[in-house]
Amino acid sequence: xxxxxxxxxxxxxxxxxxxxxxxxxxxxxxxxxxxxxxxxxxxxxxxxxxxxxxxxxxxxxxxxxxxxxxxxxxxxxxxxxxxxxxxxxxxxxxxxxxxxxxxxxxxxxxxxxxxxxxxxxxxxxxxxxxxxxxxxxxxxxxxxxxxxxxxxxxxxxxxxxxxxxxx
Numbered sequence: 001x002x003x004x005x006x007x008x009x010x011x012x013x014x015x016x017x018x019x020x021x022x023x024x025x026x027x028x029x030x031x032x033x034x035x036x037x038x039x040x041x042x043x044x045x046x047x048x049x050x051x052x053x054x055x056x057x058x059x060x061x062x063x064x065x066x067x068x069x070x071x072x073x074x075x076x077x078x079x080x081x082x083x084x085x086x087x088x089x090x091x092x093x094x095x096x097x098x099x100x101x102x103x104x105x106x107x108x109x110x111x112x113x114x115x116x117x118x119x120x121x122x123x124x125x126x127x128x129x130x131x132x133x134x135x136x137x138x139x140x141x142x143x144x145x146x147x148x149x150x151x152x153x154x155x156x157x158x159x160x161x162x163x164x165x166x167x
Contacts, residue, residue, distance in 0.1 A: 046081070049074050078158070085131075085157035093130040097123060131156035141166045 043051070053070045056062045100122045102112035127134065133154040141148035146166040154160040 046074065046077055049077065082155070082157040082159035086155040086159035086161075089130040089132065089155060089157075093126060093132065096126045096130075139164065 049070065053067070053074065056067060056070060100114040100119050102114050103118045104113055104115050105111075106113050135152040135154070137150050137152075139148035139150050143166045149165045149167060150162060151165075152160055152162045
């Protein structure tokens with residue numbers, strides 16, 4: 001036998017890739033391939049569901065209601081994954097944030113405070129590094145003589161949350 005050929009009783013049937021070769025006399029022998037096996041990468045839940053959706057879509061007899069339910073399920077899975085990424089990033093971001101030095105005086109309360117520029121200088125690089133964006137706006141407060149401030153926190157994974165304050 002040549003160097004690439006292995007007797008059948010010495011081959012591991014599970015781990016070794018195999019090919020059949022014909023001998024010169026016409027009989028067949030099993031030879032071990034010289035290449036390493038290609039690792040199989042498991043599919044994520046989302047990828048597996050997309051394959052199911054693609055297979056269903058290629059079937060001309062597929063029920064449209066079933067397709068809509070599959071797409072709705074996929075959207076719920078994406079939203080769940082985006083929220084999980086948001087929560088993990090928020091925890092990591094909050095762990096890095098530090099108190100900002102109070103750089104201005106409040107004459108009414110006789111205390112010091114950090115202005116928005118000082119807060120932004122310290123916090124925004126950390127916030128952005130974790131994939132967050134912040135959008136602030138005003139809204140009509142339901143409370144008399146109050147201003148409504150809304151803050152929408154968005155994340156690179158797609159999840160966002162809106163927070164409202166009356167001041």
